[in-house]
Amino acid sequence: MLSKSTSINSPLDPRYRRVQFLKALLWIIIVVAPLLAVVNYIREQHSLMVALELGLLAIAAGLFLWLEKQPKAVLVISWLVTLLISSVVAVYIVVSQGQSYSLYWLAVIPPVAYALLGGRWGLLLSAAFLLGVFSFISVTEATWSDAPFTIDSLLNIIIATTALIILLRYIEQTRSDAFHFLHQHSERLKSIAVTDPLTGLFNRVQLDHDLNHSLVKARQSDSGFSIMLIDIDHFKRVNDTYGHQVGDIVLVELAQILRTRIRSTDVAGRWGGEEFLVLVPNSTSQQCVKHAEIMREAIAHFSFHDGIRITASFGVASFRNGDDSESLIARVDKALYQAKAEGRNRTVSA
Numbered sequence: 001m002l003s004k005s006t007s008i009n010s011p012l013d014p015r016y017r018r019v020q021f022l023k024a025l026l027w028i029i030i031v032v033a034p035l036l037a038v039v040n041y042i043r044e045q046h047s048l049m050v051a052l053e054l055g056l057l058a059i060a061a062g063l064f065l066w067l068e069k070q071p072k073a074v075l076v077i078s079w080l081v082t083l084l085i086s087s088v089v090a091v092y093i094v095v096s097q098g099q100s101y102s103l104y105w106l107a108v109i110p111p112v113a114y115a116l117l118g119g120r121w122g123l124l125l126s127a128a129f130l131l132g133v134f135s136f137i138s139v140t141e142a143t144w145s146d147a148p149f150t151i152d153s154l155l156n157i158i159i160a161t162t163a164l165i166i167l168l169r170y171i172e173q174t175r176s177d178a179f180h181f182l183h184q185h186s187e188r189l190k191s192i193a194v195t196d197p198l199t200g201l202f203n204r205v206q207l208d209h210d211l212n213h214s215l216v217k218a219r220q221s222d223s224g225f226s227i228m229l230i231d232i233d234h235f236k237r238v239n240d241t242y243g244h245q246v247g248d249i250v251l252v253e254l255a256q257i258l259r260t261r262i263r264s265t266d267v268a269g270r271w272g273g274e275e276f277l278v279l280v281p282n283s284t285s286q287q288c289v290k291h292a293e294i295m296r297e298a299i300a301h302f303s304f305h306d307g308i309r310i311t312a313s314f315g316v317a318s319f320r321n322g323d324d325s326e327s328l329i330a331r332v333d334k335a336l337y338q339a340k341a342e343g344r345n346r347t348v349s350a
């Protein structure tokens with residue numbers, strides 16, 4: 001399902017890492033092969049090696065272009081590149097007969113096979129390759145002469161180590177790309193999970209969480225807190241007169257009024273439908289009523305979409321010892337009910 005819904009250019013796609021790694025690998029071959037050809041030509045006039053290296057360059061360039069055109073062929077190209085690199089290292093080891101520290105290149109095979117073929121096939125191919133080389137060494141070693149440490153051996157070690165570092169860097173780079181991408185997605189999902197899609201305020205999930213958190217804090221310390229429950233008066237009339245869409249716009253505008261009136265420590269959210277809840281830390285009932293009145297008046301004086309005028313009723317309740325979220329909500333609900341019953345567009349505290 002993941003590969004169907006994601007593109008090969010997305011770090012979430014399992015093929016992404018392989019494509020990036022393949023490109024890096026082919027680039028290394030495209031750069032290193034002609035360099036080695038020049039060195040071999042100048043130092044040893046070894047025309048067979050030069051021809052092999054130029055052939056390798058041509059194959060790598062061809063595979064690179066194929067991959068650019070058809071990234072979906074990544075699996076076939078992965079196998080071809082792994083076999084190509086294994087063959088080149090094998091030929092080099094056989095030709096060198098233990099000279100020039102050619103065996104050092106063996107270190108490159110497992111990371112290449114692992115990154116391109118995955119855990120199981122990578123392990124199998126690496127094991128088969130190493131077994132083959134060790135069998136070859138055990139049969140031919142008797143005929144080998146001691147390998148002196150020469151400039152050639154040093155060059156081999158430097159180039160193979162550089163290739164290894166670049167390969168590992170690309171493995172790490174694609175891993176961290178994927179991690180970064182997933183992290184961003186998970187942050188986005190977290191935010192979606194606690195946000196009301198219409199108003200952009202917190203939703204009930206977050207309000208419940210914050211309410212419980214405030215209750216725990218209030219029980220442990222002397223810091224009280226209050227909540228206000230806000231319900232738009234006769235909102236059904238707005239919907240019936242202007243339509244549901246206009247009703248939605250009014251809800252968004254009301255959310256904006258709340259957002260701009262609350263203190264930075266307050267938490268405002270949509271409790272459901274046309275009801276909003278504001279959590280006011282470190283405040284007594286009287287302070288919260290004052291705060292609520294400012295908001296109530298702001299709503300009553302605001303000209304909403306199309307000049308619509310609305311009012312809202314406010315219930316206020318403060319934490320008391322022994323409260324849990326149900327008792328507190330029941331109290332604030334009762335206060336709001338009373339505000340409605342007394343004629344609406346008012347604040348009642350319980």
Ligand SMILES: Nc1nc2c(ncn2[C@@H]2O[C@H](COP(=O)(O)OP(=O)(O)OP(=O)(O)O)[C@@H](O)[C@H]2O)c(=O)[nH]1
Nearest residue numbers: 231232233234235236237239244245247248273274
């Ligand atoms: N446009 C819109 N309307 C909503 C939404 N959620 C709830 N409502 C409407 O809010 C109205 C609530 O109606 P009632 O519960 O009868 O309350 P009221 O008309 O506000 O009257 P009082 O609360 O008694 O003052 C209903 O018409 C719902 O359809 C929403 O997301 N968008």
